[in-house]
Amino acid sequence: MSALTKAKGFKKSKTGTYLSIGTTAFGAISVIKQARKARSEHDTLQLVDAVVSAAAIVTGLAILYRELKRLGDDDVLLG
Template identity: 45%
Template sequence: MAKKKAPKSKAGKFIGLGMQVFGAIGVMKQIKEAKGKHDKLEMTDAIISAAAVITGFALLIRSLREEQDELTEIEGL
């Protein structure tokens, strides 16, 4: 499986965060619909989608922190 590359620029990372927010909103709607229908398969799909959104957030936040740490190291030298 090919490794997905993270956005290089800080602006790209913030755009990625925005996309994750929209994804989270979609997952919330999907969960609400699945609960209303009492459909276990749709609920399972929604939970898996939520895990993907959470992982995306975590990866973007980690890359922003690493970038901030690199800048702090450069300023400290």
């Protein structure tokens, strides 16, 4: 099995999904900082951008959670 094939398989594994959830959640820190800065500067456009980014993060986390549940349902030992 080539390294590229292993890397593609990792993306669909439980470990890869957990890693994706962690990195997506880590992105929330910068969005929180952006929102705080926008509020302190009374910058409505920056605040809207932060809200849209936060919505994208929440949606991404929901999709990853769904994928994690799907991977858990495929586990033979759980069934």
